Amino acid sequence: MKKVISFIIAIFMIVECFYPLKASAEDKITSSKAIEIAKSSFNLNTEGYNLNQNYIETNNRKVYELNWYSKKKDGGSIYVSVDAKTGEIINMSMWDGSTYTPRKIPKYSKSSAKAAAEEIVRKLQPDKFQKIKLIDNVNNIYDSDYYSDVYTFYFIRIENGIEVSDNGITVSVDKNSLKIRSYNLNWDNIEIPDISKVIGIDEAKEIFKEKLGLELSYSMSYNANSKKNTPILVYSLKNGNMPIDAFSGDIIKNGYYTPYINGLNKEDSKGSSQAGNLTVEEQKVIDVSSKYISKEKAIEIASKYLPLNEKYKLSSANLYSNNNNDTALWYLYWENSDPSAKIYxxxxxxxxxxxxxxxxxxxxxxxxxQPAKDKKPLYDKEKAKKIADDFIMSIYPDKFNQIEYKETNDYYAFNEENYVPSIYYFTYIRKTDGITYNFDSITVNVNTYTGKVTGFSMNWSNNLELPSKEGVIDIDKAYDILFSKLNFSLKFVKCYDYTKIDNQPKIKLAYVLTPFSGNMDAKSGSILDYSGNPIKIQKTPEYTDIKGNPNENNIKLLAEIGILKGTDNKFRPNDNILQKDFIKLLILSIDPYSYTLDDSYETYYEQAVNKKIISEKEKNPESEVTRQQAAKMIVKALGIGFVADITNMYDISRFKDGNSISPEYKGYVAISSELKVINTNDSYIYPLKSVSRGEAATIIVNFLNVNTDSKE
Known part of the structure; x- marks a missing residue:
């Protein structure tokens, strides 16, 4: 008997060795094997690290999660997840404990990092590597690589020549070491539909027009000149941007985002009171605010719509005005709570x-x-909408004739056929002369048990200066532009059916339009971003006139990291740079997102003046920039101009032409030379020589390489 017990214990010990994390018996990969796979895949050196490991089963996937933590304080960490069935690396991320310093020019180019990314994917997934395509991250204003210490590459899955959305491999590569910093595999094991017998793209476009479609609308856009939101005319998507089933032509709704109608926006405000003498501006505020209704009056108005009684306590009453003090809102809040009785x-x-x-x-x-369990809704959607219509008509009859009901769908309701909500939500869009207002709407909530209106909101703009309809392109032209500027093509998309409890995703073949804000300028045809400004996509410039120039590599580098913009294939490296172009280059090197504000020299000058890089009296846009002037702007941009202004601190005798430096530039030239931003040539600094466009590129690269965070 003892021998039998000993044998059973031995068996259990053997099993525990193979499954120390209690993995499923059907798993082919043990925890020790998972560790081996993780370390060999990325050549990990885990000496001096503690290991924490977990076994997770979720969404039909079984995974070993391996976490290494350095024994040293702030020594870094490594995370790897390994599929317990296949041994595939699903995720990897590592941090060496260092802090990244922004604005560092990378040691390696993006092309070198791309080769490293492809190498690791080919190593870990040789079969899947044949089914992926690198998504070209065009160098535009939204390229996040500039502010990161890694290059990130996304390889999308391709089946039968068609992209599979949300499937692919993402790799991040360290800019200065080419080490793989993160890796993610997202690859669904779901049946891919047959691609035969799909509807043609022309038919799909007609379905798009009919079921999704464009309509002429007013949208708000921030005007940089007037410093306020201004209505603009746009063609906007009537029913959102959703995939179209490539076989049936139906709109695929479940699991996809559709634009919502903006609710009531709270105004910015600053409530304050002043004693003593009042300025003209302050008196204006007092005069306007004297016209505001009292709190008691506001409560009286609210009581007409709320079933208030003595049980409700007013817990807050706030009055907020907008920045111009021409409008103001009372915000009132009551509550009736008794936790012991479960009342709130x-x-x-x-x-x-x-x-x-x-x-x-x-x-x-x-x-x-919370109606009684045996109580059933008394009002269907049609009856509830009649209540909503009558309510709006009763309080705003003038506005009722300016609105149009907009049908919305609850895409996430379970058991949709039998689903009866406790509240119906009705949305009405403002529309006049056939043009909708994207920013104005009325919403009404109706309780299906009581028929009471339990919620209402109105966003309604007054005194609008609406743009003229003159010059608006016709709808057919708008569709031509939409389909030419944005990709409309077949894609495999992952879909969820939220009408079912067992909500397993499926892959469907669909025609998909590139996601965008949903707005197109109705006069220019420009595709707009979410701020109402034309989207500016800039591919990396490929200059044809820089080959052999001593500054060639630095010009290419600035283009690659997104500082050099434009589509012109001529850089003119030997031309002398003008002040306006040097200022633009310098501001963009500090913040490439400046390009999103307003690509005008005035904007760049405004930022340069605000940053104290240049003064108003120094502005001379068409002048050529000398080396000493470039030195001053660079040092000012580094934030150490106050040090450079102490001119008697600097010995410029080391420059053979030091006497040519203007006295007020001595400190700036000395500092820029010491920091190796503006270099000497055989001990000559040439302070009065104009800077060429190619030399300006090198100066900017040197500027970006200055480490202002170095510590002894």
């Missing part, structure tokens, strides 16, 4: 303090949202 109810309202309009109200809680 709330009511709130927003009242226009100038014209006494109700802007919004909501109420809910245990007394309203």
């Amino acid at each position: 109810n709330y009511m709130n309202a927003q009242i226009d303090a100038v014209n006494s309009e109700i802007k919004s109200f909501y109420y809910g809680g245990s007394d309203f949202d």
